[in-house]
Amino acid sequence: MKLENNTILVTGGTSGIGLALADKLTVMGNKVIVLGRNEKRFESIKKYHSSLIFHQTDVSNLEDIKELGEWIQSNYPDLNIVVNSAGIMRSYSLFDPEVTIDKLTAEINTNLIGTIAVDKTLLPIVLKQKESMIVNISSGLANISSAAHPIYSATKAGVHMFTDALREQLSFAQQDQVHVMELVPPLVAETNLETEVDASAPNSMSLDALVEEAIAGMESNDIRVNAGGAKDLRKAGQTAPDETERQMAKNLIPQYFPNGLM
Incomplete structure (x- = not known):
């Protein structure tokens, strides 16, 4: 797909992967709409x-x-690319009485239901375009579950x-003009999705490198881009x-819960 002169919507576009x-x-020469929850955040990054x-x-x-x-229908009916980047990631002990059902389902509502709802709502619009694309951002943890991040995984x-x-x-349905790509990032510590890791983490991919792989995949109409270390997680x-999950649990649970799960 040619990545110029498009109208693009990016959810979670005020920080991290979405903003980058x-x-x-x-x-690259596109009109880009970014979504976010916090209007004050908009004001702080507009300049x-x-x-x-x-x-x-x-x-x-x-x-x-x-x-x-x-x-979108009223203001940008030519929308032809949707990127679902909104997401939250939390480490939870399922034994912790302070971890409520509301806290657990918040991740589901944003990461999964939000992605489904945006795609379903905007699908009629992108179907009308000569060529369009939907990019859903998953994670290397879609392939291997992290016991420390049960809901995110x-x-x-x-x-x-x-x-x-x-x-x-x-x-x-023979709607081949709509390309669908899954972007599968590994750990990208620069996004600050988690406060427990930083950009010096040895297994972290740089945000610039991830964006480069994502753009290349979009231009090639790839169905899936397993970026950086996500390739290894998919293979595992x-x-x-x-x-692999047992070994990750042994490594990550003590890191995130140094006082134990219970």
């Missing part, structure tokens, strides 16, 4: 990202998603499965998932 992709796609178009939307709120669809596995199903339904998920 939005900036890169703008420089550094003045070419972006900001719209307040909480992807975990279905009423917000409905309003988004109406707003589950949501990203869901994003992976949903993305595959969406692609196959479009293919079966296919060849030795139980052993």
Whole structure:
């Protein structure tokens, strides 16, 4: 797909992977709309990202998603690329009485239901375009579950499965003008998705390198981009998932829960 003269929407576009992709796609000659929950955050970054178009939307709120669809239809009916980057990642002990169901489902509502709702709402618009693309961002943990991040892992596995199903339904319906790509990042500590790790982590991929791989994949209409260390996680998920997950649990649970799970 040619990545210029497109109208692009990026969820979670005020920080991390979403903002980095939005900036890169703008420089390449596209009109880019970014979504975020916090209007104050918009004001703080506008002076550094003045070419972006900001719209307040909480992807975990279905009423917000409905309003988004109406707003896009009225203002940007030529929308042809959707990038789902909104996500939260939390480490939880499932034994902790202070970890409520509301806390657990917050990740599901943002990471999985938000992605599904945005795709379903905007699909009629992207279907009308001559060529379009949907990019859903999952994670290397869609292939290997992290015991320290039980809900995040589950949501990203869901994003992976949903993305595959969406692609196959479009293919079966002979709507091949809509490309569907899954971007599978490894640890990218620069995004500050977690406060427990920093950019010096030896297994962390740089944000610039991830964006470079993502853009190359979009231009090639790849169905999936396993970036950096995510390649190894996908392979492990296919060849030795139980052993890999057990070893990760031994390494990560003491790191995130030094006082134990219970």
